[in-house]
Amino acid sequence: KAGVTQTPRYLIKTRGQQVTLSCSPISGHRSVSWYQQTPGQGLQFLFEYFSETQRNKGNFPGRFSGRQFSNSRSEMNVSTLELGDSALYLCASSQEGVSTGELFFGEGSRLTVL
Amino acid sequence: GESVGLHLPTLSVQEGDNSIINCAYSNSASDYFIWYKQESGKGPQFIIDIRSNMDKRQGQRVTVLLNKTVKHLSLQIAATQPGDSAVYFCAENITPTIDGQNFVFGPGTRLSVLP
Numbered sequence: 001k002a003g004v005t006q007t008p009r010y011l012i013k014t015r016g017q018q019v020t021l022s023c024s025p026i027s028g029h030r031s032v033s034w035y036q037q038t039p040g041q042g043l044q045f046l047f048e049y050f051s052e053t054q055r056n057k058g059n060f061p062g063r064f065s066g067r068q069f070s071n072s073r074s075e076m077n078v079s080t081l082e083l084g085d086s087a088l089y090l091c092a093s094s095q096e097g098v099s100t101g102e103l104f105f106g107e108g109s110r111l112t113v114l
Numbered sequence: 115g116e117s118v119g120l121h122l123p124t125l126s127v128q129e130g131d132n133s134i135i136n137c138a139y140s141n142s143a144s145d146y147f148i149w150y151k152q153e154s155g156k157g158p159q160f161i162i163d164i165r166s167n168m169d170k171r172q173g174q175r176v177t178v179l180l181n182k183t184v185k186h187l188s189l190q191i192a193a194t195q196p197g198d199s200a201v202y203f204c205a206e207n208i209t210p211t212i213d214g215q216n217f218v219f220g221p222g223t224r225l226s227v228l229p
Contacts, residue, residue: 105157
């Protein structure tokens with residue numbers, strides 16, 4: 001069974017640009033969560049999607065958005081990039097999306113904003 | 115986003131010794147906790163989980179202890195091996211009353227295994 005796949009693995013953008021990151025969950029998993037990881041702030045929850053609906057949202061500005069497709073694949077978008085958005089963006093999937101489900105993480109998309 | 119600290123604690127242990135990694139969690143209502151291991155360049159990998167109705171859970175070479183009175187988790191690794199070198203995170207689900215995932219992660223502890 002393939003794991004969680006994130007693309008692209010690395011990307012460089014400049015301030016003011018926007019970026020879209022993609023995540024393919026493990027087959028059969030319907031919940032997809034996104035996390036931002038930085039050395040200063042650690043792992044922080046962005047949002048969770050289940051059956052194409054955003055079910056939970058962390059404390060990030062509206063520049064951060066996401067969506068989920070009918071095949072459970074998910075994308076997240078960051079608009080008007082800032083230097084502080086440089087981070088590793090991790091996607092995680094779980095089987096049923098209930099509050100006690102194990103998260104399976106991808107390897108992440110490392111975004112550098114210049 | 116929530117602040118989870120600026121400094122990464124480091125634990126150095128000799129190969130073969132036992133390791134104990136500690137974590138303080140924030141929400142007394144959290145009912146589910148997970149320990150993750152993250153190796154360099156990889157995403158976090160599940161190690162073991164525990165629900166709030168338990169005090170202890172054992173896996174292969176790992177044990178998680180939960181003390182709800184002081185909101186404290188610990189991860190014990192027996193006979194630590196070089197492959198255990200990584201950053202370890204605890205995570206709590208802070209929205210136990212509604213469906214879905216909203217995990218808050220601790221700042222992490224870097225475990226270095228000395229030969």
